[in-house]
Amino acid sequence: MNRPLDIVVLGLSLSSSWGNGHATTFRALLRGLQAEGHKVLFLERDVPWYAAERDLLDPGFCELSYYHAVDELIAGFRRRLASADAVIIGSYVPQGVAVIDAVAALRPRLLCFYDIDTPVTLAKLDRNDEEYVARRQMPLFDLYFSFSGGQVIDRLETRYGVSQGTALYCSVDAEQYRHTGEDLEWDLGYLGTYSADRQPMLERLLIEPARQLPMMRFVVAGPQYPDHIEWPANVARIEHLPPADHPSFYSRQRFTLNLTRAAMTAAGWSPSVRLFEAAACRTPIISDFWRGLDELFAKDEAIIIARDASEVVEALICLPAEKRQRMADAAYRIVHDRHTGRARARQLVSALVTSRQRADQSAQGISA
Incomplete structure (x- = not known):
């Protein structure tokens, strides 16, 4: 498969970033795939809450199509799903269990899952909550791409029957996210849905x-x-900030705060896309702690890890501007070397090609 790939992605949303982090994750990855010469069709369930808040009507870097029901999805895209080099189904896709069963029945060349919520997924499965993927479906995937890495990959394979788990962290579009040169407006900011x-x-x-x-x-x-x-009176509120405004938002902060959901903190090795976005904009980061964070960004060299208010206050009051800039520059280099959309696209394609080659060699061995 040393040629451009034809990939179909079924995800929560590409068109709207309202109330979800999936859109920005997919946008960076798919732009990277296009830059690498690959072709992508993104299929999105047409739901009213995203339809009313779309901030990307014409992606330009991929095809974007909508469907209203599982039957319509299969009827309208059967040929493309069956012929694609890989079909990747994302977490939190509406009626995900039915979508997975219907697509698997078409026997695509490679069936993959991209879990942008892995710790949440596993916690839900442990409660027998199969909102968007069923436990019985885990072994169906040729590749299970996980937002979380480290020990989470071992759990996926040993406890949940995944045949091959691969860490695929979120990433940032280096062309879209950069420092804007605007004056500082806030000492500390946070970007995230409640x-x-x-x-x-x-x-x-x-x-x-x-x-x-x-x-x-x-x-x-x-x-x-x-x-x-x-x-407090000195905390400004912005109700919704579309991705196009993120670089300006980060660039106007002296520090930005990264916070992690409880399930992801417990799992570890689950970097938020906000980490990579802020670093790409050269904004110094203060973050809560989770296992694996200091493997991505060296503590006190590329990031400040805070456990309570006093450590945040100390950073805001005491950290010299020169040290703050050195940390921002170090985080920027890490992200541009390893965590851009294009770097993540290469990682994804390499995994797909290796999996296909392994399957072909296995089939040849059986036929022989």
Whole structure:
């Protein structure tokens, strides 16, 4: 398969980034695939909440088509699904279990799963919650690409029957995410949709520092935050920030805060796309801790790891500008070397080609 690949991706959303991190993850990866010369069709369930908030109508880097039901998906795209070099189904696809069964019945050349929520997926399966993938389906995939790496890959293979698990972290589009040169507006900011399990850390690492540092400016961007949250007067709120505005948002922060959902903290090795976006914009990062973080970004060299408000306050007050810039530059180099959409696309294609070659060699051995 030393040729351009034809790949079909069924994902939660490419057209709308409202309330989900999947869109930016897919956009970086698919732009990378196009840059590498590959062809992609992205199939998205047409649902009203994303239809009303679309911020990418014509991707340019791939085909984008919509469907309304599983039967319509198969009827409209049967030939393309069956002939593609690989079909990749993502996590949180509506009616995901039915979609997986229907696509698997077509016997595509390679059937893959891209789990952008692996720790959440595994926690759901342990509760017998099969919202978008069933436990019985895990062995169906030729490749199971996981948002989480490290020990999570071992768990996928030993406990859940995955034949081949491969870490495929999210990535950043290096052409889209860069420092804009704007003046600083906030001392610390956070970008993320409201999540109940993240909120205690937001209280600890941003809201409490804001209370202690009334002379400094803070900002939280993202939808769905409850009305009952008491924001300090020096915390600005932005309800929704489309990806096109992310570079400007990061560039106007002296530091940005990265927070991790509880299931991903427990699993470890689950970097948020926000980490890579901020680093690409040369914005210094303060983050909560999870296993594997310091393997990606060296502590106190490329990132500040904070466990409580006092450590955030200390960074905001005491860290010299020169040290802050050195950390931002170090994180920038790491991301541009290893975590761009194009780098991730090469990783994906290499895994697909290797899997196909292994399958062909196995088939030849059986026929012989």
